Amino acid sequence: MPSTGPTTxxxxxxxxxxxxxxxxxxxxCREGLDVLxxxxxxxxxxxxxxxxxxxxxxxxxxxxxxxxLGPPIRDxxxxxxxxxxxxxxxxxxxxxxxxxxxLYDRLLLDxxxxxxxxxxxxxxxxxxxxxxxxxxxxxxxGRAWMATSRCVVGADGVSSATARALGLSxxxxxxxxxxxxxxxxxxxxxxxxxxxxxxxxAPGYLAWIVHDGEEVHLGxxxxxxxxxxxxxxxxxxxxxxxxxxFSRARIVERRGGAIPVGxxxxxxxxxxxxxxxxAAGAVSxxxxxxxxxxxxxxxxxxxxxxxRLRGDADALRTYDGRALRKxxxxxxxxxLAMDRVRSRPLIELGCFLLRSTPLQAVARQIFFGExxxxxxxxxxxxxxxxxxxPTARGMEL
Numbered sequence: 001m002p003s004t005g006p007t008t009x010x011x012x013x014x015x016x017x018x019x020x021x022x023x024x025x026x027x028x029c030r031e032g033l034d035v036l037x038x039x040x041x042x043x044x045x046x047x048x049x050x051x052x053x054x055x056x057x058x059x060x061x062x063x064x065x066x067x068x069l070g071p072p073i074r075d076x077x078x079x080x081x082x083x084x085x086x087x088x089x090x091x092x093x094x095x096x097x098x099x100x101x102x103l104y105d106r107l108l109l110d111x112x113x114x115x116x117x118x119x120x121x122x123x124x125x126x127x128x129x130x131x132x133x134x135x136x137x138x139x140x141x142g143r144a145w146m147a148t149s150r151c152v153v154g155a156d157g158v159s160s161a162t163a164r165a166l167g168l169s170x171x172x173x174x175x176x177x178x179x180x181x182x183x184x185x186x187x188x189x190x191x192x193x194x195x196x197x198x199x200x201x202a203p204g205y206l207a208w209i210v211h212d213g214e215e216v217h218l219g220x221x222x223x224x225x226x227x228x229x230x231x232x233x234x235x236x237x238x239x240x241x242x243x244x245x246f247s248r249a250r251i252v253e254r255r256g257g258a259i260p261v262g263x264x265x266x267x268x269x270x271x272x273x274x275x276x277x278x279a280a281g282a283v284s285x286x287x288x289x290x291x292x293x294x295x296x297x298x299x300x301x302x303x304x305x306x307x308r309l310r311g312d313a314d315a316l317r318t319y320d321g322r323a324l325r326k327x328x329x330x331x332x333x334x335x336l337a338m339d340r341v342r343s344r345p346l347i348e349l350g351c352f353l354l355r356s357t358p359l360q361a362v363a364r365q366i367f368f369g370e371x372x373x374x375x376x377x378x379x380x381x382x383x384x385x386x387x388x389x390p391t392a393r394g395m396e397l
Contacts, residue, residue: 072095090364175258177259179219204338
């Protein structure tokens with residue numbers, strides 16, 4: 001028997017302990033539900049996949065612990081394929097790098113303190129109907145066991161085993177990404193977010209260097225069939241060594257994985273469970289930013305689960321992926337354009353136009369605007385120090 005103890009009957013089983021899974025499990029347990037949380041990793045703070053860039057909209061609407069965030073960033077530099085820069089600056093704190101491992105550990109501790117049953121090193125092997133709920137088949141360090149649950153939450157990433165087991169939609173479009181987190185690189189000037197558009201380096205997406213004065217995140221992403229992600233990362237780092245002082249640099253973490261860019265999936269819920277985070281495609285198709293979308297969709301998921309388990313038969317109607325996809329039409333069209341534009345001269349021309357005064361507003365909107373992820377419910381502020389309500393208010397991070 002794993003670390004969940006003698007109880008194998010739960011109100012909710014959450015599969016995956018990333019940002020969405022942790023936030024969902026904690027909120028539901030604080031509402032009095034009996035929650036099981038499992039993850040394939042022994043230590044969730046290691047081998048983190050997300051790049052961990054929080055945007056202003058998230059920072060304003062969610063109460064993130066300050067010691068899990070780096071210093072604020074207000075400046076962006078967009079580099080064309082020929083490395084011609086466009087400098088953009090905001091009067092507000094637009095980005096902060098998350099110390100994601102530390103944040104995950106904090107959320108897990110909150111889950112344990114709330115009463116969540118935690119089972120690390122645990123793999124989902126199957127889900128079967130069991131009356132109005134499910135039998136969830138699991139394996140912990142090679143030892144098979146089973147839990148019954150009234151609702152199953154799939155928070156297990158792009159290739160969600162939960163989605164397949166529940167018969168829900170699965171991601172079919174993604175970009176491959178890799179990133180190094182480095183310490184020991186001195187900062188010249190203010191913290192900056194550098195973005196590089198170059199189809200030879202990152203086809204269909206971009207490369208980035210984010211320096212907040214404490215950490216440097218150097219990474220890239222692109223269409224997986226069109227480039228060698230780790231080879232491109234090494235070439236990009238060699239180029240960056242001409243821009244930054246790497247003499248004392250040390251890699252403290254290498255991250256990598258797939259980022260879904262197909263928008264919220266059509267079917268993300270049924271009578272036995274639902275999907276959140278990357279498993280649901282809750283990532284902006286244009287910017288590939290997923291942290292904001294994960295938190296917003298998780299808020300809606302918590303509300304939906306509470307309503308359903310408290311007897312509201314129509315609760316799942318609000319958790320409709322097809323309806324949410326309508327909010328992504330423009331972003332999906334822009335994603336299609338990014339996938340198809342492969343000409344460096346054409347991208348260079350586009351960057352030249354963005355540097356012109358009339359079109360700089362477009363660039364500012366992309367980087368500093370409110371639209372990284374559409375609202376999936378009315379805007380809520382998750383405040384610290386209040387108990388969660390069915391509307392997900394009070395789910396501080």
